[in-house]
Amino acid sequence: MSVKTVAAPLPGTFYRSPAPGEPPFKTEGSTVAPGETVGLIEVMKTFTQVAAEEAGKLVRFLVENEDAVMAGQPLYELES
Amino acid sequence: MPVSRLLIANRGEIAVRIIRAARELGLQTVQVASRADLDMPAARLADQVVEIGPPQAARSYLSIEAILRAAETSGADAVHPGYGFLAENAAFAEAVERAGLTFVGPRPETIRLMGDKAAARAAAAAAGVPTVPGTEGRLADSAAAREAAARIGFPLMIKAAAGGGGRGIRIAEDMAGLETLLQQAAAEAGASFGDAGLYLERCVPRARHVEVQVLGDGESVIHLFERECSVQRRRQKLWEEAPAACLDDATRAALCDSAVRLAQSVGYRGAGTLEYLFDAASGDFYFIEMNTRIQVEHPVTEAITGIDLVREMIRIAAGERLRWRQDAITRRFHAIECRINAEDPARGFLPSPGRIESLRLPGGPGVRFDAAIEAGGIVPPFYDSLLGKLIVWDETRDAALRRMARALAELEIGGVATTIPLGRALAAAPDIRAGRVHTTWLESWLAQHDFTPEREAEPIP
Numbered sequence: 001m002s003v004k005t006v007a008a009p010l011p012g013t014f015y016r017s018p019a020p021g022e023p024p025f026k027t028e029g030s031t032v033a034p035g036e037t038v039g040l041i042e043v044m045k046t047f048t049q050v051a052a053e054e055a056g057k058l059v060r061f062l063v064e065n066e067d068a069v070m071a072g073q074p075l076y077e078l079e080s
Numbered sequence: 081m082p083v084s085r086l087l088i089a090n091r092g093e094i095a096v097r098i099i100r101a102a103r104e105l106g107l108q109t110v111q112v113a114s115r116a117d118l119d120m121p122a123a124r125l126a127d128q129v130v131e132i133g134p135p136q137a138a139r140s141y142l143s144i145e146a147i148l149r150a151a152e153t154s155g156a157d158a159v160h161p162g163y164g165f166l167a168e169n170a171a172f173a174e175a176v177e178r179a180g181l182t183f184v185g186p187r188p189e190t191i192r193l194m195g196d197k198a199a200a201r202a203a204a205a206a207a208g209v210p211t212v213p214g215t216e217g218r219l220a221d222s223a224a225a226r227e228a229a230a231r232i233g234f235p236l237m238i239k240a241a242a243g244g245g246g247r248g249i250r251i252a253e254d255m256a257g258l259e260t261l262l263q264q265a266a267a268e269a270g271a272s273f274g275d276a277g278l279y280l281e282r283c284v285p286r287a288r289h290v291e292v293q294v295l296g297d298g299e300s301v302i303h304l305f306e307r308e309c310s311v312q313r314r315r316q317k318l319w320e321e322a323p324a325a326c327l328d329d330a331t332r333a334a335l336c337d338s339a340v341r342l343a344q345s346v347g348y349r350g351a352g353t354l355e356y357l358f359d360a361a362s363g364d365f366y367f368i369e370m371n372t373r374i375q376v377e378h379p380v381t382e383a384i385t386g387i388d389l390v391r392e393m394i395r396i397a398a399g400e401r402l403r404w405r406q407d408a409i410t411r412r413f414h415a416i417e418c419r420i421n422a423e424d425p426a427r428g429f430l431p432s433p434g435r436i437e438s439l440r441l442p443g444g445p446g447v448r449f450d451a452a453i454e455a456g457g458i459v460p461p462f463y464d465s466l467l468g469k470l471i472v473w474d475e476t477r478d479a480a481l482r483r484m485a486r487a488l489a490e491l492e493i494g495g496v497a498t499t500i501p502l503g504r505a506l507a508a509a510p511d512i513r514a515g516r517v518h519t520t521w522l523e524s525w526l527a528q529h530d531f532t533p534e535r536e537a538e539p540i541p
Contacts, residue, residue: 011433011460045464066138
């Protein structure tokens with residue numbers, strides 16, 4: 001078991017759910033499969049999906065919903 | 081109410097534009113800025129900067145509370161909203177006035193009225209301004225649909241009452257196809273929007289987008305001629321011209337008069353734009369909506385009329401009457417604006433925020449570049465992608481096209497991907513040069529052209 005930090009692929013605003021008021025894509029403690037959507041990043045009014053690259057358990061998010069993130073900034077911890 | 085200290089509730093190039101106008105009027109300027117924008121050109125140009133919150137627009141430029149607080153702490157007595165953000169938010173205009181400040185724009189009730197599509201349509205009809213023929217409200221049943229279709233004429237669009245952004249639209253070519261398409265559209269609307277309500281609207285094939293600039297002082301309204309903005313991608317304008325070369329003089333006069341009638345009927349105050357669809361085949365035009373703010377493409381109108389629209393809207397807000405009668409407004413030249421966005425046209429218009437590493441600006445006669453970028457400056461990822469607007473004017477449209485090609489060849493922005501290569505290709509595109517465009521032209525042109533930055537403009541023969 002190892003815990004790694006996954007970084008934001010793009011700069012922008014990070015969203016944990018597909019739309020305001022909707023449940024988040026992933027909650028802390030849930031399992032993720034490769035390709036699954038973990039969140040969205042809004043860059044210049046364009047939304048890009050943040051997809052998991054590998055399987056594991058999402059331990060915790062390192063940024064809040066709707067936080068501003070820079071590319072390369074740690075987004076979440078993944079245990080695999 | 082006299083204005084002496086103007087707060088600019090916006091960012092980017094329009095903030096710079098407003099500061100310039102305010103300074104020429106001898107006003108002090110207060111620039112609000114999110115934490116991502118503290119070093120932007122408008123912030124350094126203004127007399128005072130007030131930080132209003134984190135980078136996300138929802139907590140800064142869209143926060144009525146944060147902006148009013150900035151106005152209070154800075155002692156501003158007027159607020160210019162620019163475009164986008166809170167510019168067409170009636171509650172914001174109301175809050176500004178309630179705080180005892182001057183709102184540079186229309187009265188809140190005008191913003192509310194023209195922002196409601198059905199109400200704006202009704203106002204147009206009452207002023208004798210044509211709107212796209214269609215049904216009012218939801219269709220009761222297929223008999224009602226057939227009856228309405230016979231009145232509206234084919235082809236027509238079947239639209240979902242709860243839809244928007246072009247989703248769920250079907251085009252019926254004739255009565256025979258109508259029934260099937262109605263059933264499909266109702267089923268899809270029910271599934272997509274939880275509301276199977278439909279309405280019909282005449283389809284205007286190959287419609288062109290024309291719009292009329294007006295200025296009003298609350299009593300009198302004048303027009304400053306029209307613009308054509310048919311070159312759009314996903315309803316975003318990329319290339320705008322004034323005048324609209326597709327109009328003859330009689331149609332232009334009828335169009336501009338209709339805009340004045342409608343704006344006059346609502347006692348319009350400030351700068352506004354009435355948007356129309358124009359059917360070049362029949363010569364008919366239809367009012368679609370009014371934008372109750374300054375628009376991105378206002379400089380092409382300034383270029384052909386010589387009137388500074390932003391300065392004028394501040395004067396009007398300060399209580400001045402219109403300084404011209406309609407017959408004093410004349411036009412000369414042809415003007416073109418090309419928007420420069422931080423997007424990569426060779427990669428599906430992927431947004432490209434980052435650092436501007438190098439910048440070479442165009443110049444010479446008949447060239448204006450409205451922007452808020454500098455070498456070494458950062459283009460943040462949190463806002464729209466507009467970097468600047470290149471505007472050119474010359475004696476004729478042909479000459480203006482050559483001038484645009486020349487100026488675009490001079491303009492270089494390094495460090496971020498931009499739409500400059502697209503602009504260069506458009507300046508040389510035969511359809512643009514012949515004026516054969518309509519609102520979906522650019523999307524089909526992009527689909528047919530394997531657009532890459534390497535394949536740039538051929539010289540204009």
